[in-house]
Amino acid sequence: MKKIFSLVLLIALAASVTAQPAPKRLETPPAEATIIPMSENWRMDGDIPTNVLILSLQGLANRDYPRVYLEYPTHWQWETVRPLIKFMEARHGMKFNRLGLNDADAALGLFGQYAKGYVVWDREVRASVNVAFTAAGVLDAVVVSEDLIPLVEKHGKKKVEDLRNIFRGKTDAEIYQWAVDKYWDKCSRDYYAVLGGHAGMEMQPGVADFAIMQRAFCADLSANPKHPAELALLKKLLGQQNPASTVVGWHSYGKDTEGQHTTLTGNFGLKMEGLHNLPNVSFTCQIPLSPDFKFANNHNVARDEKLTAENKVYIAALATDSMGIGTWTKPGRGDIPYGWQVLMGWLRLNPVALQFFYEDKLPNDYFVGGLSGPGYMYPKSIPADKFPPLMKDARELMAALDLRVMEIMDYSEGNRHVGNTDLPKELVDRYYKEFPDVIGFINGYGAARTFDLRDGVPFLSYDYYLAVDRPEADAAADIEELIQLNPKRPYFLLMHVRESNTIEKVKNILGSLSEEAEVVPLDVFLKLAASNKTYQTRFQEPEDPIDHNP
């Protein structure tokens, strides 16, 4: 009874902490569902037509119940597609039927009833796919290219929208304005979908199923000032979304930068939830947490415990960029203390994935909250009046997920190459005020320079960024150089591990240091850093360089 009460409380919390409604979650998981293995080929001139047809069908079939799960190729950025199948089978007792590779015909036979018709996109105009996804959500239709019309008509579907030949020669701004004029009023104000990411002939709109399920407006409008017409339209659309609502997907690699796009969403107080190829959210958002499951982190110290640092070098390593696209399933996990940033919004969008990570964790895995708030946000870009309600949301998510450390990243005025990624004192003040229960804050992505300590709660920045292509010997020399550059002891070296680096590599680097250093869990690291402040308080200064991510 107590467990059921806790679960109900958790679900209620997930629904209530924000103005935005959480997707409906089932009380019990489905007994069975269907897997459709997806092609390796995601090119416009390859299997994209069939892939987008299946994606659109998935979004419609899953709208009221989780029926279809797509098994993406093994190279897919989100690597947890397959482990999650096994997890749901074992933990939720689900059984999966399996169709043939990209078998759209069989899929339409099984799930065609959930589509009222079809939308035809224009293979000559890339943006028409996104318009077709928007129309599909609004009209409850599957998305087809011209050559697949016979297939859907074989299954009794009628044409409800035809985008062929009407967009040729038009700019993306003009195309999406057409879509706004026709469909915007019927689209969700809780979700906006940026179906960008890969550009050119490659397209990976893996989150389109969720966009269609939610009737989200889909586009890859640019946040780059070099594209003023697209930027103006994007601002107009984001400005009409509900407060603190969610932008799913990812910016277009061919148009703007992550920094530009996330800055813009922050300007409107909206939460970013990447990625464009995040798979199966229409399915996973509905899978309930197991009744006996509770989010429990691997705390190594009590919240109010005090530790005393010795005169030595302490290192803590942390992987961000979300656990699903990192090296969670790769060799080495558990060998050394390691931090993992949890995308907290997944409590609503991907709860079963979070349950998988929490139950699969090893004693050396430690979770932290992020990124900067309840979603992926840059605090410097958030208007001050929108900051408190967003951080209240983040605070409650942290409590629900048993997280005690908040990670912050801000690329609104720079990145790991140019500009700065630091926070002014006034913003650090606000973080301390909004998160009175955390044991520490961490800041940066590349190395950053914001440091503070207040009432036993340190605010530390990354001192090292381990790039994916950095050879082990060079990385060891980098860390040894940092140890030379910071001669006082204790020295607290916080290391950001780019997500594709294996823990095995990190272990090798740290094991090869000629200097003595102790690798400790992040919570222990923060408690030790609170005991002896050898780092100097520093905030962003007026003369720090600023670069708006051109």
Added chain:
Amino acid sequence: MGLGEGVMHRIALYVILLISSVGLAAAHPLAGSWRLQPELGTHLAAWNALDLIIEVDGDHVTLTRKFAAGRRTFEDVTKVDLSNPANMIPVEMWPDARYIGANIGGDKTKTVSGQWIGDGNVLRLNTDVVLATQQGEHPVNTLGTYTVSTNGERLTLIEVRSTRTQPLVFVFKRLQSDEARHTGNAE
């Protein structure tokens, strides 16, 4: 009848010497545009590409570094008078190791001295800078040696930094004038 034969010879010699010195200055082996060959040396990290433009005018050497990582670029210029024992040069940003927590500190300048080594084809620069880290400011010295291959097509820069136990080796190839820069473009 005009100048004597000896005087004519002397004038001719001066002219030849003058032309030769101008020619030598323009054709100093170090002078030119160089592109980093990442696979031949120390991993550059942070940046994906680096072009180095060296201008030589006697003891006046100007080194322009053009870093790039996708669409992100950074350029700095170091003008050194080798006859000056301490050239003070403003530093906007320390781009050499953006992946570690070390930034330009002190008065945001670097002090550079240098000399030609051997037959004058090798340049050695001695650079002092103050870096700011989480624990405060820390003086750092870098000794850089620029050596050109005998065929003039490869430049090797070996940097020894006082805070680093491993030398940094950067190998560049000479760029031809019609070779387009590819650094600084979108990833």
